[in-house]
Amino acid sequence: xxxxxxxxxxxxxxxxxxxxxxxxxxxxxxxxxxxxxxxxxxxxxxxxxxxxxxxxxxxxxxxxxxxxxxxxxxxxxxxxxxxxxxxxxxxxxxxxxxxxxxxxxxxxxxxxxxxxxxxxxxxxxxxxxxxxxxxxxxxxxxxxxxxxxxxxxxxxxxxxxxxxxxxxxxxxxxxxxxxxxxxxxxxxxxxxxxxxxxxxxxxxxxxxxxxxxxxxxxxxxxxxxxxxxxxxxxxxxxxxxxxxxxxxxxxxxxxxxxxxxxxxxxxxxxxxxxxxxxxxxxxxxxxxxxxxxxxxxxxxxxxxxxxxxxxxxxxxxxxxxxxxxxxxxxxxxxxxxxxxxxxxxxxxxxxxxxxxxxxxxxxxxxxxxxxxxxxxxxxxxxxxxxxxxxxxxxxxxxxxxxxxxxxxxxxxxxxxxxxxxxxxxxxxxxxxxxxxxxxxxxxxxxxxxxxxxxxxxxxxxxxxxxxxxxxxxxxxxxxxxxxxxxxxxxxxxxxxxxxxxxxxxxxxxxxxxxxxxxxxxxxxxxxxxxxxxxxxxxxxxxxxxxxxxxxxxx
Amino acid sequence: xxxxxxxxxxxxxxxxxxxxxxxxxxxxxxxxxxxxxxxxxxxxxxxxxxxxxxxxxxxxxxxxxxxxxxxxxxxxxxxxxxxxxxxxxxxxxxxxxxxxxxxxxxxxxxxxxxxxxxxxxxxxxxxxxxxxxxxxxxxxxxxxxxxxxxxxxxxxxxxxxxxxxxxxxxxxxxxxxxxxxxxxxxxxxxxxxxxxxxxxxxxxxxxxxxxxxxxxxxxxxxxxxxxxxxxxxxxxxxxxxxxxxxxxxxxxxxxxxxxxxxxxxxxxxxxxxxxxxxxxxxxxxxxxxxxxxxxxxxxxxxxxxxxxxxxxxxxxxxxxxxxxxxxxxxxxxxxxxxxxxxxxxxxxxxxxxxxxxxxx
Numbered sequence: 001x002x003x004x005x006x007x008x009x010x011x012x013x014x015x016x017x018x019x020x021x022x023x024x025x026x027x028x029x030x031x032x033x034x035x036x037x038x039x040x041x042x043x044x045x046x047x048x049x050x051x052x053x054x055x056x057x058x059x060x061x062x063x064x065x066x067x068x069x070x071x072x073x074x075x076x077x078x079x080x081x082x083x084x085x086x087x088x089x090x091x092x093x094x095x096x097x098x099x100x101x102x103x104x105x106x107x108x109x110x111x112x113x114x115x116x117x118x119x120x121x122x123x124x125x126x127x128x129x130x131x132x133x134x135x136x137x138x139x140x141x142x143x144x145x146x147x148x149x150x151x152x153x154x155x156x157x158x159x160x161x162x163x164x165x166x167x168x169x170x171x172x173x174x175x176x177x178x179x180x181x182x183x184x185x186x187x188x189x190x191x192x193x194x195x196x197x198x199x200x201x202x203x204x205x206x207x208x209x210x211x212x213x214x215x216x217x218x219x220x221x222x223x224x225x226x227x228x229x230x231x232x233x234x235x236x237x238x239x240x241x242x243x244x245x246x247x248x249x250x251x252x253x254x255x256x257x258x259x260x261x262x263x264x265x266x267x268x269x270x271x272x273x274x275x276x277x278x279x280x281x282x283x284x285x286x287x288x289x290x291x292x293x294x295x296x297x298x299x300x301x302x303x304x305x306x307x308x309x310x311x312x313x314x315x316x317x318x319x320x321x322x323x324x325x326x327x328x329x330x331x332x333x334x335x336x337x338x339x340x341x342x343x344x345x346x347x348x349x350x351x352x353x354x355x356x357x358x359x360x361x362x363x364x365x366x367x368x369x370x371x372x373x374x375x376x377x378x379x380x381x382x383x384x385x386x387x388x389x390x391x392x393x394x395x396x397x398x399x400x401x402x403x404x405x406x407x408x409x410x411x412x413x414x415x416x417x418x419x420x421x422x423x424x425x426x427x428x429x430x431x432x433x434x435x436x437x438x439x440x441x442x443x444x445x446x447x448x449x450x451x452x453x454x455x456x457x458x459x460x461x462x463x464x465x466x467x468x469x470x471x472x473x474x475x476x477x478x479x480x481x482x483x484x485x486x487x488x489x490x491x492x493x494x495x496x497x498x499x500x501x502x503x504x505x506x507x508x509x510x511x512x513x514x515x516x517x518x519x520x521x522x523x524x525x526x527x528x529x530x531x532x533x534x535x536x537x538x539x540x541x542x543x544x545x546x547x548x549x550x551x552x553x554x
Numbered sequence: 555x556x557x558x559x560x561x562x563x564x565x566x567x568x569x570x571x572x573x574x575x576x577x578x579x580x581x582x583x584x585x586x587x588x589x590x591x592x593x594x595x596x597x598x599x600x601x602x603x604x605x606x607x608x609x610x611x612x613x614x615x616x617x618x619x620x621x622x623x624x625x626x627x628x629x630x631x632x633x634x635x636x637x638x639x640x641x642x643x644x645x646x647x648x649x650x651x652x653x654x655x656x657x658x659x660x661x662x663x664x665x666x667x668x669x670x671x672x673x674x675x676x677x678x679x680x681x682x683x684x685x686x687x688x689x690x691x692x693x694x695x696x697x698x699x700x701x702x703x704x705x706x707x708x709x710x711x712x713x714x715x716x717x718x719x720x721x722x723x724x725x726x727x728x729x730x731x732x733x734x735x736x737x738x739x740x741x742x743x744x745x746x747x748x749x750x751x752x753x754x755x756x757x758x759x760x761x762x763x764x765x766x767x768x769x770x771x772x773x774x775x776x777x778x779x780x781x782x783x784x785x786x787x788x789x790x791x792x793x794x795x796x797x798x799x800x801x802x803x804x805x806x807x808x809x810x811x812x813x814x815x816x817x818x819x820x821x822x823x824x825x826x827x828x829x830x831x832x833x834x835x836x837x838x839x840x841x842x843x844x845x846x847x848x849x850x851x852x853x854x855x856x857x858x859x860x861x862x863x864x865x866x867x868x869x870x871x872x873x874x875x876x877x878x879x880x881x882x883x884x885x886x887x888x889x890x891x892x893x894x895x896x897x898x899x900x901x902x903x904x905x906x907x908x909x910x911x912x913x914x
Contacts, residue, residue: 290652290661291874297659304659341635345682348652348662397851400870403682406857410633410683421857422769424756432756526659
């Protein structure tokens with residue numbers, strides 16, 4: 001998922017996803033039922049929690065939404081069969097059963113996942129949750145051209161169903177009587193549990209129409225249901241009368257607020273003022289404007305929380321387009337970019353990096369191949385014969401990101417290239433640079449995890465086998481046979497053991513020696529609350545960020 | 555052929571001069587309408603004062619490279635993020651360090667105005683990229699003035715041609731051109747400008763053998779001139795329709811003059827005063843429109859500075875570094891005010907009955 005605030009999709013097309021074909025061994029994984037401490041904090045309920053959210057909520061349909069804001073609303077509304085622990089810190093990446101009785105049982109060849117739906121579950125409208133609803137939900141993704149279809153392209157029959165959108169998705173079988181759900185994959189896939197934990201896989205009634213249901217939301221399975229939605233104005237959530245946390249082993253909290261109202265506010269300063277004045281309780285997804293940070297810190301420092309979601313900001317360099325088809329030129333740019341300068345461009349709330357994977361990952365191992373060295377950069381450009389080469393730096397026009405490309409243009413010009421900038425509307429930026437016809441040479445990109453797994457970074461963004469003509473996420477068009485083979489091998493690993501993690505870390509270093517990117521920072525963000533909010537209950541999830549269900553009021 | 559001096563140009567001033575015996579009647583009849591307009595204009599000291607302000611702004615912007623290289627020692631797009639500058643002998647970071655410092659959140663903030671305490675560097679401060687605002691203000695002024703004046707010239711040129719054709723030929727030609735005007739009237743100028751500017755910003759313009767690369771200042775120049783043609787053309791067409799019925803046109807036709815000669819030798823000179831006034835007033839209008847489009851990202855593209863893009867850059871730091879947005883804002887106000895006051899003076903001189911109004 002791109003940029004934390006407003007990241008439409010450019011998810012890899014189905015065709016690319018199903019191209020991930022590999023035979024391999026897998027190990028059988030014994031299903032376990034896990035009980036977490038994420039349950040309701042009794043006695044902490046309160047009537048209303050109000051949020052000044054930004055404009056990033058794209059849909060309130062779990063089959064269509066693909067923004068942090070959309071998922072942030074819905075992760076307490078539409079529950080997948082398995083999901084993440086509602087806890088702070090790295091433990092939040094642990095997958096636990098939600099609507100399923102236990103984690104999936106995986107066959108020895110790694111290609112068959114079996115789950116059983118808990119009995120007696122009901123949607124918020126009182127209708128029963130059936131195993132066949134899951135199958136219908138995945139089929140619906142293809143029917144609505146969901147941005148999430150690429151995640152499910154490895155299911156047997158997905159290619160054919162994606163083309164015809166008729167009949168049945170043969171790779172999924174569901175038995176409503178027993179609640180048993182079986183998923184057949186074409187090839188083992190180490191991150192498939194994470195994919196089952198996405199909002200895309202959250203069951204909806206089989207009767208859900210194959211169209212956007214944001215304006216008349218489907219009944220929910222989570223602690224809250226959406227009462228009303230006025231796009232770009234307001235979302236109102238109320239308690240789901242049929243939800244029971246104990247029925248889900250307390251893996252999903254009951255929720256403390258009785259009602260949650262999301263006011264859509266476009267401007268960061270206005271949102272800040274609303275929270276200060278008490279009109280809203282949380283400045284949802286809005287950063288505190290840098291020039292207000294000092295005054296807010298001095299007056300309301302206790303009401304600010306900082307967090308670092310898994311993210312990497314980088315410049316891609318297209319390895320098929322001159323002059324970046326030469327590794328010396330790509331390395332020169334890595335040497336020439338002073339990452340500390342870019343941290344200041346982003347207001348100081350960031351840490352420098354030259355890794356692909358974020359530092360919050362256990363696979364992260366910091367490397368330092370490219371210390372700032374302008375002289376070396378100039379000599380590399382000269383050695384590559386690239387002096388005076390014309391370069392267009394691409395970027396979109398939102399937030400602080402255009403300042404990063406303005407800096408890059410200055411850097412490229414200083415090492416002997418002839419750079420100019422092309423800043424286009426953020427609504428079309430990702431599809432434009434993700435289109436091979438654009439031949440974007442170099443440009444800004446960022447990545448926020450869809451799920452906590454290195455495959456969501458290195459496979460999605462740098463696997464040459466997943467390069468597509470349009471909606472390409474591999475903006476660098478990086479295609480190394482050795483790296484592709486290593487990714488494919490690691491993809492078959494069912495669990496992320498320390499040995500596997502080391503291999504991912506080594507792969508990160510291998511790729512960066514080829515320098516298809518200039519990773520430059522991992523951003524930090526702030527959550528700001530009204531002083532009436534009790535932050536002793538504050539939880540920030542590794543994937544969904546602030547958990548409004550567990551918050552308390554003083 | 556220019557019209558002879560008529561009694562209608564006989565003003566109260568000239569009457570007073572005749573009565574006082576300062577001028578003879580023969581001498582008065584010999585004066586051209588341009589001379590009479592000049593006489594009226596030169597007495598309007600306020601208009602001249604604002605013309606002087608405008609000329610100073612033009613001169614300052616024209617000398618931007620001199621200021622950048624010899625005073626500020628930088629360029630408009632050079633980043634100085636990690637550098638320090640001596641302000642009254644104290645080394646000061648151009649962009650301060652930020653982050654969590656001693657347990658507190660601190661934002662990176664660029665240096666404010668040094669007001670000549672740093673040897674001419676960062677006189678008006680720096681932006682988030684550590685670029686000198688005073689340098690960018692002058693370079694931005696060049697862009698804004700080029701776009702404003704260029705788009706006005708193109709707009710007025712096409713408006714005059716279309717209006718001459720529509721007004722002279724009338725009939726279905728007039729009908730088509732008038733509907734073209736109506737079509738553009740139907741769209742709010744800003745919305746149409748954003749739509750065209752945003753569309754052309756990605757791939758530029760590559761049609762009819764004309765190639766304009768995206769990011770070129772020709773794009774906002776042409777977009778602005780294009781969307782405003784009806785606002786100039788329509789009143790001019792009305793004047794030509796009226797002039798078309800005058801005896802001097804009939805006389806020219808009787809003498810065998812062709813359409814081109816009548817349009818350019820008979821009709822055009824009679825609307826030149828209006829054209830001049832329109833041109834002056836619409837420059838101010840176009841500078842504001844350029845700023846609006848650039849502020850919204852559909853005008854001048856970065857890293858080329860313009861007053862609109864500078865305001866957009868400065869709005870995020872309005873609380874701590876207001877000069878980032880105020881300086882270009884004041885430059886726009888001063889330029890537009892000077893052009894409007896001078897334009898009003900010119901209109902009073904050339905068109906005392908005030909037929910010309912720029913409205914939309």
